[in-house]
Amino acid sequence: MPKIKMYGFWRSAAAFRVRIALNLKGLAFEEEMINIDVGDQHTPDYLALNPQAAVPSVIIDGAPPLTQSLAILEYLDETYPTPPLLPSDARGRARVRSLALLFAADHHPLITPRIRRYLAEEMHQDEAARTAWIRHWFREGLATAEARLAGDPATGRFCHGDTPTIADLCLISQAAGARVFKVEFGDLPTVGRIVETCLAHDAFARAHPLRQPGAPLTH
Ligand SMILES: N[C@@H](CCC(=O)N[C@@H](CS)C(=O)NCC(=O)O)C(=O)O
Incomplete structure (x- = not known):
């Protein structure tokens, strides 16, 4: 080990x-x-x-x-290749990486503490404006994911087929943050279904932010 x-x-x-x-x-x-x-x-x-x-x-x-x-x-x-977090075919890997990057490269960076601090300290945006900013980018990422996942035959129980891939790790990390900021995504059924599938999986559940030391007991 x-x-x-x-x-x-x-x-x-x-x-x-x-x-x-x-x-x-x-x-x-x-x-x-x-x-x-x-x-x-x-x-x-x-x-x-x-x-x-x-x-x-x-x-x-x-x-x-x-x-x-x-x-x-x-x-x-x-x-540590088992279980694999990427599909075995090149096209599948491109799809999974593209979904992962949607969250990790395009949406998550916009809501990090350094951006929120800059908005507050340099751009003089109050808390309401900063919260609106955060909610906007969470929502846009999740809505884009819904448009990509719904109706795509490559989507399964998870974002790509029936086992977790890097795309699911990025989706759930963004969805958990969206919940903290009370972003509604009940109207995004495919995203909602995959999020629930992930949360029911022990490896995801044990890693959840609210189960880590330092997390508030309720949110
Ligand atoms: N693209 C980086 C993002 C790293 C990142 O921004 N992490 C956040 C927490 S999720 C952080 O440490 N932020 C510190 C700050 O913004 O000051 C990754 O995926 O690891």
Whole structure:
């Protein structure tokens, strides 16, 4: 068994994705919480691990830190291939990566604390305006996913077929955040169905933000 240490945070969507992958692959890990609400990502010790001042960072067997959740997911999938998190065919992999990037590259970055801080401190947007911003981008990502997933024969119980892929890890991490911000997506039936399928899966449930140390008891 490799020795895996992750630097994460209970609420972090990117850390949530990596926790799910580690659980699916049956890899034990230790997680140290970096409190990104109070700026612990900017301490010299953490910046030495990840100059981007973001979680997650993952250290495996004392090797240099891995950063960026999608790069970490692909590393884990290549190194510990069972169960696979990507389809065996090139077209399937392109579809899964495209769905994953919809969330991880295009929507999640817009609602991170650094963006919210910039909106508050440099753009002088009040809390109501910042909340509207956050809800807008959550909603747009989930609605786009619905348009892509509904009616596509490649969609199964999960985003691609009947087993979890990287696309599901990115979908559920965004959907969990959307729920925290009370974004309605009851009108997105395919997204809603896949989210419920993921939440019923033990590897996803154990990784859920609200089950991590530091999370509020209710939200
Ligand atoms: N694209 C990166 C995103 C990393 C990221 O932005 N993480 C957030 C938490 S989900 C963070 O640490 N934010 C700190 C900040 O915004 O100051 C990944 O997928 O790992």
